[in-house]
Amino acid sequence: MVALVLALVLAPAAHASAAADEYALKAAFLYNFTRFVDWPPDAFPSGDGAFRICVFGTDPFGARLDALTRRRVGTRPIEIARPLALAELPRCQIAYLGVGTPDAIEAAAIGNAAPATLTVASDAAFARNGGMVALVTAGGRVKLHVNLASIRRSPLRFSAKLLEVSEVRHGGSGGGR
Amino acid sequence: MLPIAIGLAATAARAQPSADELLDLELTQLLELPVSVASRSEQRSADAAAAVFVIDQATLRRSGIQRLPDALRLVPGLHVGKWDGNKWAIASRNAMSRFTSTMLLLVDGRPAYTPLFGGVRWETFDLPIDEIERIEVVRGPGGPLWGANAVDGIISIVTRRSDATLGQRIAVGLGEGDVERFAEARTGQRLGDWTWRLGLRWMDSAPGLLPPVNQSAWTAPRAVGDEGRDEGRFRTAMLRFDSPEDRAGGALTAWLGRREGRFFDQRLVGGLPRDNLNWFDLDYAAGEWRRDLANGQALALRASLQRLDLGDATLEDTQRVFDVDLQHSGTLGRHAWTWGLGYNHYRSDTRTPQRSATPPCTGCFGAEPQIGSDAKRSVFAQTQSDLGRGWTLIAGAKVEDSRSMDWDTQPTVRLRWQPGFGGTFWGGWTRALRSSTRLERDGALFNVPANLAPAFGCRRYEAGTCVIGNPSQAPWEVDVAELGWRQQLSPAFSLDATAFESRYANLATTPGSRVRDRVHGVELVTQWLPSERWSVDASLTWHRGRDRFIGQPGGVDALFLPELSGQVHVQWSPADAIDVDLRWWRGDDRASNSARIGALQGEDRIDLRLAWRPSPGWETALSIGNANDPRAVEYLESLRVNTAVPRSITWSVVWSPP
Numbered sequence: 001m002v003a004l005v006l007a008l009v010l011a012p013a014a015h016a017s018a019a020a021d022e023y024a025l026k027a028a029f030l031y032n033f034t035r036f037v038d039w040p041p042d043a044f045p046s047g048d049g050a051f052r053i054c055v056f057g058t059d060p061f062g063a064r065l066d067a068l069t070r071r072r073v074g075t076r077p078i079e080i081a082r083p084l085a086l087a088e089l090p091r092c093q094i095a096y097l098g099v100g101t102p103d104a105i106e107a108a109a110i111g112n113a114a115p116a117t118l119t120v121a122s123d124a125a126f127a128r129n130g131g132m133v134a135l136v137t138a139g140g141r142v143k144l145h146v147n148l149a150s151i152r153r154s155p156l157r158f159s160a161k162l163l164e165v166s167e168v169r170h171g172g173s174g175g176g177r
Numbered sequence: 178m179l180p181i182a183i184g185l186a187a188t189a190a191r192a193q194p195s196a197d198e199l200l201d202l203e204l205t206q207l208l209e210l211p212v213s214v215a216s217r218s219e220q221r222s223a224d225a226a227a228a229v230f231v232i233d234q235a236t237l238r239r240s241g242i243q244r245l246p247d248a249l250r251l252v253p254g255l256h257v258g259k260w261d262g263n264k265w266a267i268a269s270r271n272a273m274s275r276f277t278s279t280m281l282l283l284v285d286g287r288p289a290y291t292p293l294f295g296g297v298r299w300e301t302f303d304l305p306i307d308e309i310e311r312i313e314v315v316r317g318p319g320g321p322l323w324g325a326n327a328v329d330g331i332i333s334i335v336t337r338r339s340d341a342t343l344g345q346r347i348a349v350g351l352g353e354g355d356v357e358r359f360a361e362a363r364t365g366q367r368l369g370d371w372t373w374r375l376g377l378r379w380m381d382s383a384p385g386l387l388p389p390v391n392q393s394a395w396t397a398p399r400a401v402g403d404e405g406r407d408e409g410r411f412r413t414a415m416l417r418f419d420s421p422e423d424r425a426g427g428a429l430t431a432w433l434g435r436r437e438g439r440f441f442d443q444r445l446v447g448g449l450p451r452d453n454l455n456w457f458d459l460d461y462a463a464g465e466w467r468r469d470l471a472n473g474q475a476l477a478l479r480a481s482l483q484r485l486d487l488g489d490a491t492l493e494d495t496q497r498v499f500d501v502d503l504q505h506s507g508t509l510g511r512h513a514w515t516w517g518l519g520y521n522h523y524r525s526d527t528r529t530p531q532r533s534a535t536p537p538c539t540g541c542f543g544a545e546p547q548i549g550s551d552a553k554r555s556v557f558a559q560t561q562s563d564l565g566r567g568w569t570l571i572a573g574a575k576v577e578d579s580r581s582m583d584w585d586t587q588p589t590v591r592l593r594w595q596p597g598f599g600g601t602f603w604g605g606w607t608r609a610l611r612s613s614t615r616l617e618r619d620g621a622l623f624n625v626p627a628n629l630a631p632a633f634g635c636r637r638y639e640a641g642t643c644v645i646g647n648p649s650q651a652p653w654e655v656d657v658a659e660l661g662w663r664q665q666l667s668p669a670f671s672l673d674a675t676a677f678e679s680r681y682a683n684l685a686t687t688p689g690s691r692v693r694d695r696v697h698g699v700e701l702v703t704q705w706l707p708s709e710r711w712s713v714d715a716s717l718t719w720h721r722g723r724d725r726f727i728g729q730p731g732g733v734d735a736l737f738l739p740e741l742s743g744q745v746h747v748q749w750s751p752a753d754a755i756d757v758d759l760r761w762w763r764g765d766d767r768a769s770n771s772a773r774i775g776a777l778q779g780e781d782r783i784d785l786r787l788a789w790r791p792s793p794g795w796e797t798a799l800s801i802g803n804a805n806d807p808r809a810v811e812y813l814e815s816l817r818v819n820t821a822v823p824r825s826i827t828w829s830v831v832w833s834p835p
Contacts, residue, residue: 020199020210028199028207036204058665063709067196082668124473125563138469140422141208165208 024064025142026122026135030094033118033133034073036162039093040155043116050079054092060122061096089114097121097131115154127169132156134169145169226571226591226603228254228316228661228675228700234337237306239748239758241786241800243356243380243827245306246299249332250762250782252314253716253744254675254700258812261820262385262407263440263455265299266812269316269330270679270696270720279328279611279653281319285336285432286502287463287481290326292523292551293494295614298487300438301457302334303411305361305378307346310337316700317677318657320587320609321573322559328609328655329679338430339365339374339419346833354825355802357381357408370421378413382440385820392810395443395450395818402808405820406452409440427468427476435460443818444491450818457487474507488528492543495526511565515573516558524550525615532623540633545621545644553579553612559589569593571605581613581652601663609657613650620646654682673702696722712748717741739764756788756798780809796831 030053044051051073055061059082068078073093081092089095089110095117097110110119111130119132127134127145132154134145144166151158199207230252242248246265250257258266268277278295281288282302290297312334319327343365350359358381365374385405390398413436420429436459443450463481470476480501487494504517529543559573571591578584591605625633625643635643661675678697698720705713719741742764749757762782783805788798802825803809809822 024196024199025207025210027196028202029204031200032202032204032207058671059668062706064196066709067200070197071200084665084667140428141210143208162204165204 021064022137022142023061027061027064027068029135029142029144030065030096030120031068031071031078033094033120033162034078036159037118038157038159039118040116043093043155044076049076051076052079052081052092053094053096054081054083054088055096055098056083056086056089057098059098086110086113089117092117094118094120097126111150111153116156118154118156119150133166143167226569226593226601226605226661227319228659228673228677230254230314230316230673230702232312232314234310236748237309237312239756239786239788240760241758241784241788241798241827242306243350243352243359243800244382245302245304245309245334248306248312249314250744251746251760252312252316253702254316254718255314255330256739256742256764259822260812261405261442261817262382263300263409263438264442264817267297267299269314270677270698271329271681271722277329278614279326279330279655281323281327281331283323283331283333285334285430285463286465286479287461287483288326288498288500288521291485291494292496292498293525293527293615295326295611295617298457300409300411300440300455301436301459301485301487303378303380303413303436303438304334304336304415305363305376305413307348307361307363308336308342308374308376308415310335310341316675317659318589318607318609318655318679321575321589321607322557323575326611328611328653336415336417336432337374339372339417342374343367343372344834346831348829348831350827350829352383352800352825352827354383354823356825356827357383359829368418370424371418373416373418376413376415378411380411380413382409382411383823383825384408386808386823388808388810388819388821392813392821393819395445395448397448405443405818406450407440407442407818407820409438409455411438411440412436427466430465432461432463432481434462442489444489445818451490453490453817455487455489457485459483459485470507472507474505477504478502488530490530491541493528493530496523498523511563513561514559517556519553519555519557521553521555522550524548527615527619529623537624539624539626540622540629540643541624543621543623544616544619544646545623545642546619549615549619551580551612551615553577553582567595569595577610577612579612580618580648581650582610585610585652600665602661603663604660605658607657607659609655611653611655613647613652616646617650618646618648619644651683656680656682669706671704675700694723696720710750712746714746715744717743741765754790756786758784758786758788760784780811781805782809794833794835796833798829798831800827800829801825802827 034051053065053068065080069080071078090113097119120135121131122135122137124134124136124145127147130147130150132147132150136143136145146163146166147169149170232248232251236251237248240248240251246257246267249255249267254269256268260266266277267280269280271279280297282290282297312332315331317330319331323331342363346363348361350356359379361376361378363374363376365372384407387399387401387403387405389401414434416433418431422428438457440455442453442455444453461481461483465477465479467475467477483498485496498521500521502517502519504515506513506515526548527544528547529541531538531541532543555575555577557573557575559571562570564570571593572589574586574588576584576586587609589605589607591603593601593603595601622633622643622645624641625635630638630643633643634645636647637644657677657679659675659677663673665671676699679695681694698718700718702716703714707713721740744760744762747759751757760783764780782803784800784802785804786798786800788796790796803822804824807824810819811822813819
């Protein structure tokens with residue numbers, strides 16, 4: 001019995017692609033968006049040169065976003081911010097909305113207030129309600145849901161490659177733009 | 178456990194791509210990567226309209242806690258009292274005892290309380306902490322979702338998926354005062370596109386210390402500080418299989434396990450302690466099938482079979498429990514819905530060994546008839562409706578039928594408001610039930626002389642057998658009103674506050690017995706993350722209850738739990754390879770003034786841990802438990818000799834090759 005147990009315990013483990021931590025993976029998606037989305041020059045109002053990724057509300061990432069601060073977007077260093085007020089939104093190039101899911105009216109309001117901010121959340125309803133991108137965990141993978149109408153209304157330019165691998169969602173009030 | 182936990186962290190780090198590695202992957206690669214932890218539950222805890230607290234793997238690992246019931250000390254608002262080397266009394270919000278019967282324990286979704294008395298024999302859960310993904314605790318009622326017994330709280334233990342623990346891990350430790358020695362071995366392998374894990378744990382527990390006469394039910398003079406006679410040994414084996422999460426036809430998980438324990442206590446016979454061997458043997462098999470349907474709907478089916486044999490010199494019981502549970506969830510417009518069906522059957526064979534001993538006992542306790550069973554059928558449904566503007570309405574109910582319930586309803590209505598960013602307000606009303614237990618229905622005293630039958634309060638008396646149980650005992654009932662507020666006050670500081678009032682009905686029914694029929698309280702939990710290397714968790718709990726004597730009007734204020742209790746946990750990593758942890762609990766000791774027996778004694782407790790990872794795959798740790806008190810009496814019990822919790826020290830080494 002002991003021998004059997006030891007044999008089992010000491011048998012070499014097969015190597016294989018291991019599963020990723022959900023929010024470490026989502027952090028990597030946020031970083032990847034910087035490669036596939038073009039922000040217009042006036043999307044950087046502060047002029048300090050940093051590329052700001054903001055997490056609003058409850059932060060599911062914790063320290064997992066820290067790795068991004070050692071990277072750059074073009075020449076801009078990445079800065080992680082966790083603002084408390086929605087008024088900060090226009091200063092963020094990517095905004096992850098961590099609490100609840102904005103409904104269609106809120107999503108439109110966000111779109112109007114900060115047209116050049118890429119809005120991201122984890123709830124599938126987010127893209128339906130007019131948010132830009134939802135990182136939806138389903139079937140053990142993270143899937144991309146994008147709202148084409150919201151993206152087209154914004155001055156952001158999404159690469160075809162990003163749209164190709166995403167599932168398109170429709171909905172949201174469309175806001176006043 | 179700490180070493181274990183550490184090793185597992187190392188394992189996890191090795192098995193999982195690091196955050197940095199992930200950043201270098203292409204978009205298409207990211208889309209292909211499996212996700213190890215469905216954090217739906219994490220999100221749920223932030224958004225939940227209930228008092229939820231989650232202990233995650235990292236916290237468990239860093240706590241250094243070796244025995245699962247002690248890990249529940251980390252939960253704010255949960256009261257944990259260890260009353261000898263191997264027994265715990267754990268309660269939330271209401272009176273506590275080893276026989277607390279209003280908490281629902283789930284292990285991977287399987288109900289794990291004993292139908293004998295409705296409570297949890299915590300010593301039978303000597304799980305390797307390394308294999309636990311997280312422990313979710315809901316303070317307050319959960320009957321509408323989880324069904325009978327989820328009255329004062331739900332403790333849900335979720336074990337790690339086997340694809341998150343591939344490779345080997347060995348942990349060994351030596352100690353004094355808590356665990357004398359332990360060894361854990363784990364291996365995780367692939368089998369086609371499935372994964373499996375075998376985990377083994379051997380643990381010998383240390384005896385407690387004899388407390389002073391005024392802190393024990395055993396009132397004879399004794400050498401205070403001598404070791405008690407309550408050491409034990411526990412053996413655990415767990416096997417788990419997981420299919421890929423995206424398997425065509427649905428994801429599958431299967432569990433097989435065995436746990437056994439042999440441990441001593443001393444029972445009081447004629448006021449004198451007598452050595453008493455306790456034992457349990459537990460075998461279980463369980464399976465789960467989950468499938469995502471079209472339109473975002475999901476199905477989950479879970480079934481389990483368990484056989485538990487336990488006993489000591491006074492009572493033996495063999496329980497077989499079969500449980501099956503189906504859940505179907507989906508969305509319809511702005512409504513998310515879940516409904517489900519459940520069936521639970523148990524059979525209990527309860528023996529009283531002394532009944533036929535020589536000389537036979539008089540009035541010894543057992544069950545009549547010796548074999549009893551119950552089948553519970555239930556249906557539940559819950560909807561969550563997005564009302565817009567941040568408002569969400571949650572309503573649901575469970576109806577249940579069993580020997581003590583006749584399709585009784587457990588409803589809940591909850592409202593959640595998330596007005597802006599970072600805040601959640603919630604409130605709700607819930608009714609929950611606790612079904613009558615086997616011993617409440619069939620409890621009996623044996624070898625009672627006919628002339629004493631009236632004095633024993635027999636409901637039925639025949640040939641020396643005096644049935645004191647009430648077969649038509651109604652379920653306990655509780656109505657709970659709750660209000661909560663959860664707020665991210667700054668990026669580094671969060672607050673979670675809950676206030677509640679619970680009113681109970683149909684509690685224990687012997688005239689003259691004392692019951693707690695009203696409890697209210699406030700629970701505050703904060704977390705502060707001043708920097709990457711520091712984390713400070715603090716909580717404060719205020720609970721107050723009113724007791725009533727059955728058959729008498731009015732009530733008395735009483736405290737079985739500390740009225741005010743709190744804890745502070747500090748985690749500090751001065752370097753990447755070093756962890757320092759400090760945990761401090763404090764409870765006022767007024768509980769002991771009103772009711773010494775069966776009351777948690779308010780005590781300070783300080784635990785310390787230092788861990789060092791000298792090279793990849795290795796960790797060594799030193800833990801000191803109860804550092805401030807060489808002999809802490811946490812809980813008094815009247816039927817057994819309770820012992821004091823000694824100051825403990827545990828040294829452990831974990832090897833988990835990268």
